[in-house]
Amino acid sequence: MKNTRMPVLLLCLLLTATAHAELPPALRQAAADVAKVPAQQQALATDLEGALKVGVGEPDLQSMLRQAARQQYTAGQAAAFVQQLATVRRDGLPVALMRDKILEGMAKKVPAETILMVASQWHGALKDAESSLLTMEARGLKYAGTAEREALLNLGAGLRQRYDAKGVLSSLAESATKYGRMTSSAESFIAAGNLAELMLLHDATIVQALEMPRASLSAGYTPMQIQALQRNALGQLRQGVAVVDIVASMRRELRTEGVEPASPPLSAPGQLFGPGGSFPGGGGPASAPGGSFPGGGGPASAPGGNFPGGGGPASAPGGSFPGGGGPASAPGGSFPGGGGPASAPGGSFPGGGGPTRAPGGSFPGGGGPTRAPGGSFPQGRSG
Numbered sequence: 001m002k003n004t005r006m007p008v009l010l011l012c013l014l015l016t017a018t019a020h021a022e023l024p025p026a027l028r029q030a031a032a033d034v035a036k037v038p039a040q041q042q043a044l045a046t047d048l049e050g051a052l053k054v055g056v057g058e059p060d061l062q063s064m065l066r067q068a069a070r071q072q073y074t075a076g077q078a079a080a081f082v083q084q085l086a087t088v089r090r091d092g093l094p095v096a097l098m099r100d101k102i103l104e105g106m107a108k109k110v111p112a113e114t115i116l117m118v119a120s121q122w123h124g125a126l127k128d129a130e131s132s133l134l135t136m137e138a139r140g141l142k143y144a145g146t147a148e149r150e151a152l153l154n155l156g157a158g159l160r161q162r163y164d165a166k167g168v169l170s171s172l173a174e175s176a177t178k179y180g181r182m183t184s185s186a187e188s189f190i191a192a193g194n195l196a197e198l199m200l201l202h203d204a205t206i207v208q209a210l211e212m213p214r215a216s217l218s219a220g221y222t223p224m225q226i227q228a229l230q231r232n233a234l235g236q237l238r239q240g241v242a243v244v245d246i247v248a249s250m251r252r253e254l255r256t257e258g259v260e261p262a263s264p265p266l267s268a269p270g271q272l273f274g275p276g277g278s279f280p281g282g283g284g285p286a287s288a289p290g291g292s293f294p295g296g297g298g299p300a301s302a303p304g305g306n307f308p309g310g311g312g313p314a315s316a317p318g319g320s321f322p323g324g325g326g327p328a329s330a331p332g333g334s335f336p337g338g339g340g341p342a343s344a345p346g347g348s349f350p351g352g353g354g355p356t357r358a359p360g361g362s363f364p365g366g367g368g369p370t371r372a373p374g375g376s377f378p379q380g381r382s383g
Contacts, residue, residue: 002164019351022049023052030061030066031044031048031065034071034075035075043076044082046084051086055095055165061082074112081106081112081119084123085102091123091127093130094150095152097126098122098126105119115286122157125156129153129169130153130171130344136169136173141185142275144186148190153174156193159196159197168196168210169189169211172210175217189217191227193213193226197209199233204243204245244348269362
């Protein structure tokens, strides 16, 4: 019996050593910095090798291991983070969005179990948003590039995770579909989603937050026109006007011009809108930016300001959009409420921004480890 066990044991050791040797030298060294014991190094190497085989990039894995070593996470915890990246890649989702979420938690010294819980929820939100995008693409939605698709995916997932706003992309898509085909660009959807996020940040219900974005898409507004609506809404919010009053005033303005609200495209029980939950926006694509809404502003309006989704139509994905952005993003980056001094402190971060902010269950989307305090993780580890 002993004689039969020895060859098997030698074969296992040989296979383990081979897998370890196949790692690129830099990645092998990064793994050794996390796992000090040979057995742990071999186990971590196996997960790293598996992640590489499914298409996770070596730089993504290196950044994960470097942060794990810096913040003193265990080899087992680092392996669990690596497995999250591999799972996302197997599902055809952008690895960068999960990588940034995990790096954010690690940078804040959040307990590994909390990071994994948030990562699992984020994975589910990404899958739901991906499903909506695939439906929209089947109806003809086009992108200016891969980054634009990733920005829209990130935005849809972020709205779900932070505000439990399920089906936002699908609801917006229904407002921009005629004869089974999409009538709005991906950039318009990003602008509409950012307008919805602005309203949600100021305690709007999901129905209230989506009314203006849906109406603008239904009316064929351009991204610049939708951003003008956002500037107008932000100006009123900063003056202390309630969300419900902002929406009501825009409805009255439309009726003054002889435009009657249309029946909403989604009116079934349990869906986002009931009767009267949408209104057609004044003016089509050829109308002046801002349409019939006061304070719209034209192309010369200051782009962006400090609110999420600012900037002109050429704004890079991320930038001041909630949920987007890499390390070069403007201050506030992927975090709602970020930006300049006029931004509300805390955004929707758990515990931030006073009593009107979202409860501690909201998870702002993405962002790297250099983001402002708050993010997806309410608190870090002790010590």
